[in-house]
Amino acid sequence: DARVTQTPRHKVTEMGQEVTMRCQPILGHNTVFWYRQTMMQGLELLAYFRNRAPLDDSGMPKDRFSAEMPDATLATLKIQPSEPRDSAVYFCASGLVGGDTEAFFGQGTRLTVV
Amino acid sequence: AQKVTQAQTEISVVEKEDVTLDCVYETRDTTYYLFWYKQPPSGELVFLIRRNSFDEQNEISGRYSWNFQKSTSSFNFTITASQVVDSAVYFCALSVVDSSYKLIFGSGTRLLVRP
Numbered sequence: 398d399a400r401v402t403q404t405p406r407h408k409v410t411e412m413g414q415e416v417t418m419r420c421q422p423i424l425g426h427n428t429v430f431w432y433r434q435t436m437m438q439g440l441e442l443l444a445y446f447r448n449r450a451p452l453d454d455s456g457m458p459k460d461r462f463s464a465e466m467p468d469a470t471l472a473t474l475k476i477q478p479s480e481p482r483d484s485a486v487y488f489c490a491s492g493l494v495g496g497d498t499e500a501f502f503g504q505g506t507r508l509t510v511v
Numbered sequence: 512a513q514k515v516t517q518a519q520t521e522i523s524v525v526e527k528e529d530v531t532l533d534c535v536y537e538t539r540d541t542t543y544y545l546f547w548y549k550q551p552p553s554g555e556l557v558f559l560i561r562r563n564s565f566d567e568q569n570e571i572s573g574r575y576s577w578n579f580q581k582s583t584s585s586f587n588f589t590i591t592a593s594q595v596v597d598s599a600v601y602f603c604a605l606s607v608v609d610s611s612y613k614l615i616f617g618s619g620t621r622l623l624v625r626p
Contacts, residue, residue, distance in 0.1 A: 428612065430613065430614070439616060439617075439618045439619065440602065440616040440619075442613055442614070442615075445613055453613070486554065488556060490556075490614075492612065494612045499544075499546060499558050499561045500558075500614055501558060502548075502555060502556035502557075502558075503555075504553075504554065504555045505554055505555065505556075507554075
């Protein structure tokens with residue numbers, strides 16, 4: 398079964414440290430999404446890419462978050478410096494716009510910033 | 512603007528009962544997709560179904576069925592003869608067919624099926 402792979406699955410870090418989360422989308426998918434899930438805000442869209450180009454990252458705090466797709470097999474979400482309020486589960490999803498449009502989600506990265 | 516409302520925060524049923532999860536959406540677009548995802552205790556988001564705005568036919572898949580009504584902007588999900596393994600958080604989502612196809616999620620309904 399093709400699936401979206403996220404690493405790490407869990408991350409505990411100290412406030413102020415840099416955190417990098419990685420995502421391997423499903424081969425052939427042209428769209429990658431990053432979502433954040435918290436109890437208070439639910440599932441929020443942070444950023445998404447189409448054919449590796451960023452289309453919208455308005456959901457991200459620009460001063461500390463950055464998202465990139467260095468190649469078609471890797472998407473990264475970086476937080477620098479991290480803060481306790483960044484503690485959440487971060488999901489990556491990929492989909493094929495123009496074909497099946499459902500997004501397939503990875504298992505998420507549970508981030509705890511202490 | 513698009514919005515998805517899942518008014519039921521939590522539902523508790525006894526095994527074998529039928530249960531319906533409500534979803535109401537808002538959009539001015541005429542072309543869109545509606546989705547249901549399941550999030551079991553393990554945390555992953557599992558795709559269940561996608562419907563496009565031009566197809567109002569109800570769909571049944573085993574114990575799951577979906578009722579799409581454009582007149583009331585609703586896309587409800589029914590589980591027949593619920594089982595303990597159905598316990599999860601269920602999310603309804605909307606995707607508008609514009610340049611983004613981004614998913615807008617409701618707040619989710621937590622379903623607890625008791626033995």
